[in-house]
Amino acid sequence: MKNYVLFLLLLLTTLTFGQTPSAKRISQHIRYLASDKMQGRGTGSPENAKAAHYVEKQFKKYGLTPLGTDRFYQPFTAKVRRIVVPDSLRKAANVIGFLNNDAAYTIVIGAHYDHLGLGRQGSSLDSLPQGKIHNGADDNASGVAGLLEMARYFSQNNVKEPYNFLFMAFGAEELGLQGSRYFLNNPTLPLERMNFMVCMDMIGRYNPERGVGIGGYGTSDAWPTVFKEVTSSIKFFTDRAGNGGSDNAAFYAKQIPVLFFHTGGHPDYHKPGDDPDKIDAQSEEAILQLEIRLLENAMRLAKMTFTSVK
Template identity: 70%
Template sequence: MRSFMFILIALFSINAFAQPAYPSEKNLARHIRYLASDKMKGRGTGSEENVKAGKYVAKTFRKLGLTPLGTDGFFQDFTAKVRRVVVPDSLRPARNVIGFLDNGAENTVVIGAHFDHLGMGRQGSSKADKPEGQIHNGADDNASGVAGLLELARYFSQNKEKEAYNFLFIGFGAEELGLQGSRHFVNNPTLALAKINFMSNMDMIGRYDPGRGVGIGGFGTSDKWPEIFKDVKSDIKFFTDRAGSGGSDHGSFYAKQIPVLFFHTGGHDDYHKPGDDYEKINYKGEKGILVLQIQLIEKAMQLPKLQFTEVK
């Protein structure tokens, strides 16, 4: 009996170890609660808390064994121009955080999300009546996307597969100030843009509503997306949009004629307000969105490098 129990335990352990490192609600909650806590004071560009958020992303990349591909380790520093503010315009230090998963492939898939938000309401475009001095935690916008970025990095780096493409995981800075981090990257790439297959962006994926579903933009940016989306099965309701430009970091890649996907669960009453807190995140829904995204990425990687299509 003891030998039989040992065999059962061994088989269970092997099976559990063999399972892919799928996204975890627990991990998503841990990342979002840290990034969107009051102690992070809204992660405004140029703030000490924004630096901490970038270091958190870099620390996670390092733990996952990703290769630094910034200009200074994982970091790519730049200067952001602050506009639309309740204080005078100014220049502020900002950075992207870049980690590379080398599968020895010719081309690379980019997965991105921005980690900055509106800070204490003195920069960006708060919709609060009296924003100055209020913490804008940005749990959905965009701690949810960063958590997704980190979980996808964990999945693709820990799934024991050598994929047909490399991966470049990027946490973008200064998105709320006009996509400045992603624009800086595409104008100063640390990996040749010609080697990028497509870019997948997550911005506000934390408020999944089963009635609406998750919107996926960029469907028109390659003639292969309809084939890739065909027969995809998911518990998550989704709909597609052809546009490749728009108000998030994928737009910078689209402008360089790179196919994109953009995941977004839509606006809500807390958008760009102090009430965007981690307690309101739909963690189960976000996990489902990431599993859907994994399916699409893995199907896309079965094809040759995608060709760009301009959306008229």
Template identity: 60%
Template sequence: MKRQLLFFVLFLSFISFKLSAQEIEINRLKKHIYFLADDKMKGRPTGSQELAKSAKYIEKEFRKYKLKPLGTKGYRQKFEAKVRRVPVPDSIRQTENIIGFLDNGAPYTIVVGAHYDHLGHGDFGGTRDTSHIGLIHNGADDNASGVAGLLELARYYSSNKIPEKYNILFIAFSAEELGLLGSRYWTENPTLPLDKIHWMLNMDMIGRYNPDNGLAIIGYGTSSKFPAIFENISSTIKFNKSKDGNGGSDQTSFYKKNIPVLFFHTGGHDDYHKATDDADKIDYEALKAILELEVKVINNSMLQDKMDFIWTN
């Protein structure tokens, strides 16, 4: 009887672990956002020690999930970024993309991306309120929210013990705020052949859901497969699909390389590119729902053959 009881307890523990692995967890999302958007991170400007600390944090999570390093040196892909908006003495900055690969032994790969840099003290361009120059722009929504989503999807798919039909490449891009430089560098210097990419999912500002506007999903027209992928998908949040593959974020770099893309975005708000974009203003319940929707989209895309590309402009 004791042996049977022990077996039953172990079985329940195993089921509990599996269920946990198959859930998007709000506490983890909060942990990531509050770390990245803390005042101590000084707004994560490109080339800063604080952005390097953010990179180390992301790399540690990738290693925890046993993702394969797919940078040029471990998880890192170093490149040079230039500040162009305003004259600054340190206009040339060294920075890195952080890249982890979930290898399912498949011929093709889905790319999931989000940028992890922000505006620092707003003194190298980009702030929407000049009175905020010199203040820390924490960038909780832009784009700690997307990085939290990236890390949670990495945990989710690496923990499900399922060898999916597609591999997944997780990329945290740097220097997006300087002009999509990290994603542009990766697509010009890919660590995985571009012709092996199924499609690319980008998350940028997914933390401030407004039910009046809904979630924007940009890039729906970039493949003939997306209508089938979205068929019968429902969500607790409202979402709107837009055809164009271009836009002010990193999916544009992939779109310009003839790769189908989707860009998930909850839209602008009064705190966008200001020193008031803080972690306590994130809608964590809606963020969880957005990631659950993305899981459905990713899973449905794995039922499709390699996706074709459509130029929408």
């Protein structure tokens, strides 16, 4: 009987461990999303639609429930203010999957999947960007890989958490947070049912001297309790502000507490050199493990109260 119990415990541990974030899967996601074939995932491009389909396929694989307006998709029109040619409208979409744990409140985890395409939609920091593929491996294939690993973990860990999860891949972030703002103005889940939002944008270029920054620490009085005594194999630091950086700013504007994970700027930011071979997948795996520990701490608490950061 004792051996049988030990066997069950070992089996459960093995099954759970198999769902934890994996540097190998992270690399696979990034190498697909940031390959030259994806042409930089510019908003409105066929490759941007392929990236959305890739996220949808993973959400289906993990058994998430569609929570867009068209199955997993929430289509919208993005406005592109380009320097080279006049303004134009592009088709875009958020990709939304829901993990229903029959809870009263929901945790939102998000990352944007678009980038700068071939350098013609503005925002490139290259001196002559037009026609050059901006692969966006760190910005933000790394965040999408993190989103998919978090969806995999919480949907496959054989635990019914005390909160639901809403996993969102945002479109048109590079054009001014248009996807997240569109969702928040046209929510497919009531905003009052959202506990807090976690955003991952550029988490693939870990610098051990800097560490990973976690913004939004001041957006709820509960965050100090969540972070208390949390340790990690990587260096991390917190910042109080919640209204800058990425799609987290749109949620902060709606008075929803946020956390924003970011490994910092680098010389390839918004340039054609942001390629998959420069990603530190092992460190990203550790960042996601840290994120899981923080989420598990947060789920022990009641619904958070929003705090404005001066």
